[in-house]
Amino acid sequence: MALQTIVQTVARTLAEEMVRDDAVVLLGEDVGKRGGVFLATEGLFDRFGPDRVIDTPLSEAAIIGAAIGMAVHGMRPVAEIQFADYVFPGFDQLVSQAAKLRYRSGGGFSAPMVVRMPAGGGVAGGHHHSQNPESHFVHTPGLQVVYPSTPSDTRGLLRSAVRGQDPVVFMEPKRLYRAVKEELPDDDATIPIGQARLRREGDDVVLISYGASMAETLKAADALAAQGVSADVIDLRSLLPWDQDLVLERVARVGRVVVISEAPRTLSFASEVAATIAEEALDLLEAPPVRVTGFDVPYPYAQDRAYLPGPDRILHAVQRVLDY
Amino acid sequence: MIGNVRRFEPFGEAPIRVIDDDGRWVAPFACDIDVARQRAIYRDMLRARRFDERLSTLQRQGKVSFVASAAGHEATQIGAAHALDATRDWTFPYYRDLALALALGWPLAEALAQQTASRLDPARGRQMPAHPGSAALRIFTTASAIASHVPPAVGSAMAQKLAGRGDVTLCSFGDGATSEGDWHAALNLAGAQGAPAVFLCQNNGYAISVAFRHQSGSADVATKAHAYGMPGYRVDGMDPLAAYYVTRQAVERAREGLGPSLIEALVYRYGPHSNADDDGRYRPADEVAAWRRRDPIVRYRRYLEGRGLWDDDAEAALAAEIKAEIDDAVRANAGAGRAPLGWMFDDVFAALPPHLRRQRDELALTHDLERDGH
Incomplete structure (x- = not known):
């Protein structure tokens, strides 16, 4: 089996789910003949036809509203x-609704x-x-929110999302769409929504992240290992x-923690994780939890490499909790 | 079309009528509604009006927190309900659709339980009063957010089209809803998809206090259908048979795969927007009085009497039957208790996730979860 990117995994998983269950339909702008602007639905229109891969008017209210009525x-x-921005x-x-x-x-x-x-x-x-925009959805009781960072997690979580009983906001790290590749086993395994994954084991600091900033977090872990x-x-x-x-x-095991998220800091998901750690595990901490996040500004254009939490800012935060 | 005859042309100048203000048949075709249904329409109208009046009484007694009266809207809601096949079609109502829901079969006792958030409410006391809904009857549970149910209604119709069984979706709303982006997005999608939807606008002239001339630069709502590629009909909404026949034509059109329609029914709400409103600030009393003189229940009773289908004895028997039904429901509901505190955490998701289990346990430290809500 060849290596698969995240975006290829989305298309493949959707196809598998559509074969498994006739009730699965896709809808959106450009998802049909175009195969999606990122090609996340490539080939599905030809394979499943216009009744199951539905090109809609350019209206997110209509797309999401129609999905509710169909559901x-x-x-x-x-x-x-x-784009999540839309x-x-x-x-x-x-x-x-x-x-x-x-x-x-x-x-x-x-x-x-x-x-x-x-x-x-x-x-x-x-x-x-x-x-x-994940905090908006996390702050809306009744929605499940997932944000994987690898092809295998994308596949297992997308299966769970399609087969589940509740509405799921499924965020995909577009920066990693083609940057992370994996060979996927020929199985039908799901990953339960709500289950995190330990990507590295270490003794000095816990780095917690999700979605697109996982790649930067792993780079930071590599740099730390070198030190x-x-x-x-x-x-x-x-x-x-x-x-x-x-x-x-x-966190209880290690006692030092840095939480990383691309979203603006105030009320970010990193803040929720840090607050929970402070509330539940203060006695076990050697240093205050530190957040590395986007800043509380509209997403910038010419400065976004500094805005995004990169290894430089993550390492600086790690040093802060190690030195505390 | 009805059979092969399309009775009503869209975009006409005058509102469509079947009976006039005195209850005389004025349509250019013969009545084909069976006698039982003709009487049932009257029963449903009187029953909705009496229940509406009782809810206002209960509100003044402090037993219901909110009333959005449907008085004045009954002809449209009940005429439309009778044009649907309640065993297969779907309805997406708005908050003033109590008469519509009752006519579709929503049990009056269930409706009362909803208004009072009692333990008898199948929706488990989750919403303020005036929010009809019934999964068993395919009545999509009302949301307060104006027009937010219109895109889901189109999705429902798209699902019906894909299923290919000829079922349709009726979506009902007031004139204010037609200003929302979701309304336009939904009608646009319905037109593009040829979805079997019937959009029913109950235009009572006011969105709370804002008159229709300030709601839209358009002369009326029906015209807007043009832009979405569907027929638009203006109907005398105080005429239950006009509402019935025009809805029936739109329903049959949708069943035959010819796509959606928009119906604008001209109605009037007799009371304020809700018990929290003061309509004297924005509506002249003589306007209210003029519409009340056109009462749909009086008008339709005259029609039935003219056909020899109704008399004082029938009226007295029906009034007694309705009073007994409402009295029974009020009595049974009064002892049921309010939805308990612990129900707060159920039905957020299909299963209780760990964080909600922890939060429920936290509340249990200070509150008895079996205690009635307030």
Whole structure:
């Protein structure tokens, strides 16, 4: 089996799910003949036809709203938002309808569906092709939120998302779409939403991240290793629900932690992780948890390599917790 | 089309009527509605009005926190409900659609349980009053956010089209909804997809206090259908048979695969927007009085009497039956208790995730989770 990129894995997994279950349909802008602007649905229109790979009008409210209506009929829609930055016209559909439907109907109706969206910066896209809006979704009870960083995690989590019972915001690290490759086993394994993954084991500091900034976090761990500092690295993969147990277990073991996220700092998911660690494990900490995040500015264009948490800023933060 | 006859042309100048203000048949075709349904339409209208009045009483007694009266909207809601096949079609209502939901079969006792968030509410007391919904009846549970149900209604119709069984989706909303982006996005999608949807606008002239002339530069709502490639019909919304026949034509058109329609029913809400509103600030009293003189229940009763289908004895029997049903529901619900605190954590997801389990346990340290909500 050849090496697969993340974006190839998305297309392949969607195809497998469409073969497995006739109820799975795709909808979005350019997902049909074009195969998606990133080619995440490449070849699927020819294979499954226009009834199952639906090119919609350019309207995120219509795409997400239609997915909700299809989901209540027992279909399993997978909607694509071309860039996470463009989800906001459909945000009310996620917040007011999808997230609350099961709750407000007392379990009578539900909207099991997946809303895929490429997210994250580093692609010379300015503030409308680069953002990480995960906190908005995590802050909306009723939505599950995942943000994998590897092909195998993308496959296992996308399977869980399509087969699950709840609406899932499925964020894809567009900067890593073709940068991370893996050979994928020929299996049907799922990864439960809510389970983190230990990417490295180390004794000196715990680095916690997810999504696109996992690549920078692993680079930082390599650089630390070269300096004789061994880092534990956790890839959260799921943000809601998130794996509090694994995080607290590793932090308790090591006592020093840095949390890394591309999103603006205030109310970032890194803040939630840091607050939980402080609340649950203060006695076990050797240093305060430190966040390395994007800054509280609109995503910048000419300065984004400094805005994104790179190995330089991560190493600086690690030094701070080691020196504390 | 009805059979092979299309009775109504879209985009007409005058609102479509089947009976006039005095209950006389004025349509250029003969009535083909069976007698049982003609009487049932009257029963549904009177029942909705009486229940509406009881809810206002309960509100004044402090037993219901909010009322959005449907009085004045009954003809449209009930005429439309009778044009659907309640065993197969889907309905996406808005908050003023109590009469519509009741006519579709939403049990009155369930409706009362919803208004009071009692333990008898199948929706488990999750919403404020005036939010109809029933999974069993395919009535999509109402959301307060105006027009947010219109895109999902189109998705429902797209699913019905793909299933190919000829089922349709009716989506109902007020005139204010037509200003929301979601409304336009949804009608545009429905037109592009040829979705079997019927959009029913209950235009009562005001979005709370804002008159329609400030809502839109368009002379009416029906015209907007042009832009989305579907027929638009203006209907006298105080005429239940006009609402029935025009909805029936739109439903049959959708069933035959000819796509969506937009119906604008001209109605009037007799009361304020809700019990929290003061409509005297924005509506002249003589306007309200003029519309009340066109009451759809009085008008339709005259029609039935003219056909020999109704009389004082039938009226007295029906009024007694409705009163007994409402009294029974109020009595049963009064002892049921409010949705308990512990229900707060259920139905967020299909299964309770660890963080919600921890939060429920945390609340249990200070509160009895079995205690009634407030």
